[in-house]
Amino acid sequence: MSKTTNKDESFFKKLVGNQLFIPILALLLLAVINLINDPGFFKISLGLNNAGNPVLSGYLITILDYGSELGILAIGMTLVTAASGGQDISVGATIAIAGSAMLRVLCGGTSRPTELAAPIIVAFLVACVVGMLCGAFNGMLVAVFKIQPMIATLILFTAGRSIAAWINNNELPIVPDPKFAYFGSFIPGIPVPTTVFIVIACIVVIALVLKFTNLGLYTQAVGINEGASRLNGINPTFIKFLSFVILGLCVAVAALIKVSRLSTINYSVIAKDIEMDAILAVALGGNALSGGKFNMWASILGAYVIQFLTTTLYKFNVQSDALAAYKAVVVIVLVVFSAPSVRDYMKQLTRKFASSDKAALSKKGVA
């Protein structure tokens, strides 16, 4: 009997110990709440959009669609968090800069062009370069000058939106080509939102990188112990720098989606507060915000949990300016549960709970 308890316990421990446990639990919790409230939440229907193309619609599609920017940002934010033990709070402002650069190239500096001044791919590549440059700027401050990440990224957080406005001379260009809108909505004939494919592409790329390079290992090593990793031949400065550049690339992709959704930009509100959601996604994924070990998939899942929460709250007609308060509750719960003192207490509690069978405990004690 004691043996089965032990087995159960270890299974339970393994389950709780898995990093994916928290986001999956949160996801299930949200799903159950919605199921009880209105099973129609999970309905997906096929309809036509105003352009006459078939599109899937429903809350689940909405979550997948609107969660994609956050999912992409979570990839970069996880790496930055793991390597530097801090977070980049300039993500939203950098999206504005990259998006503005993209529109500048597409529209050629005029606010109401009749045709594209450059192919979309060129504009996107320019945005990628701009995003990576912003990432490199942050990365250099953090890696070379050893400034705390939150302070270093505060610079672009403050100045970014003004720089974005300056790139386009304060104009708000509107992209004339309907093809540009495909990235943020649907490609004719394909009923699944394009953003879903973009996220899948990003996930595949990062999965391949993590699988076939040492990036993951090195990043964790630097995050856990910078000195030790240097002694082992890893260049911590470069790894930290690289993580910010990768985040910059993620930002450029997110900017493409954001700008494409409306074919225009508003410097002061585009991707507002998205940095906080991205950090929350990393935290929800059970990654230590102080750096070190990370689980990429848990972060991405965390991003969709946040969107699930947002969509659910909208469904319940919660005032949208109160959304932040609900997210704050999630943060508080997470922070409290990951605090060392609470963890110790929980450990003691579970031990007591499990050790009502004393034999199991003594056996373990011997072992």
Place this chain on the structure above:
Amino acid sequence: MKKKVLSILMASTMALGLVACGGGAKQEAPAEPAATEAPAAEEKAEEPAAEEKTEETTEETATEDTSAASGDLIKVGIINNDPNESGYRTANDADLKAMFTEANGYDAKFAYSLKNDEQITAAQGFIQDEVDYLLLSAADTAGWDSVLKDAQDAGVKVILFDRTIDADPSLYEASIVSDMAKEGEMAVEWLAGQGLDEYNIIHIQGVMGSAAQQGRSGALSDKVAAESTWNLVTQQTAEWNAEKAQQIVQSVIDAGTPFNVIYAENDDMAKGAVAALDAAGISHGVGKDVIVMGYDCNKWALEELLAQNWNYDGQCNPFQASYIDEIIKTLESGGTLSEKTIIMDEKGFDAETITQDDVDKYGI
């Protein structure tokens, strides 16, 4: 290695400096060469002020010969919010710059800030420079009493535009504002005139507590409370943000709740809402399933009206310069103003009657 890093760093710092300066210059440089000062700018300390002053005096003497017929230039200090803030502000700033030129008999200086304390510092600078008129669009309503008293003591006349402040009315000559409540009433009246059997409205609000939100929401809320056929499907703030508006409307569509009116408190949010409608295959515009209403009369929004994709757009008039000019001319000729608070004429455009001329004239 270190040298390399250092050189890269220096290069990027310089590049950034360029960027920053470029941005600053763009914002602060007014149309006229005479007005080079921007006291709100952080970098400018006190030393250059003296230099500039001599510059100004030389400038003034130089221009005196040319404009001898009209006498001295009227010195005005204009404190405005950052033109980046919105399309409204950009249009407002451009309008002021076009009006207060030397050709029109003005020596104008501009200062921009979204922060009240920086604006107050700028105001003090203008008072020390002995401007004749101080034109003010305050970032915040509070905290202006003492600096306006200083202005009064120094004989500087203060004219408020666009935004009111919480100060004694004796401290300023006039206040030129938009009546947001009237804008809301006009829009709701127009909507009532559409004669729908039932009004199921998605109400997308601006940043809660702002004057525009309160005025534009007020009229609709009153009407919904008064009429049994008017219902709010949802009432949410999208904080002037198109993406948020898109999500809010998307949520209503996903829920399957029927609606036939979108009342958005600015054009951006209306655009976001329309993006959600388009994706869901819901027709909108003149004679279609959903009525779309916006505010602010952005040029692109009026073009949507012209194409009959939207139904109504309410104006929020950014063109205050001509009103200010008139007031200054009256005061200069020794006249008195009949009213302290001047409310600007504002229009509401209907997609069925709007013309290309309206788009060109009123689009911002």
